[in-house]
Amino acid sequence: MDTSQRGHLTxxxxxxELDHAIEEAQKTDETCLVRQLCFIKNLYQGDTRKQAGRRVGISRSTTRRWAQA
Incomplete structure (x- = not known):
């Protein structure tokens, strides 16, 4: 598995708590927030940035921005 894009995750x-936040964002139809939280959850579960980004359908540049944020 490629770990070059995994980096340090805090x-x-x-x-x-993350699952609860996703559920709440879904209830309020906050699509972008749901995608961001799912991206984070994928990272928590061991995905690289590239894998996590593919799962939520975002570009490489967005993946990079979200990971830095």
Whole structure:
């Protein structure tokens, strides 16, 4: 597995908190926020940035911006 894009990941939310945040964002129809939170969840689960970005359908440049944020 390519780990070159994994980098250092600091967890700010537990997976349970992240799942709750995703559910709340879905309830309020916050599509972009749902995608961002799902991207983060994919990173938490071990995906590279590239893999996580593909799963939520974002470009490489967006993947980079979201990972830096």
């Amino acid at each position: 967890w700010h939310l537990s997976e349970r």
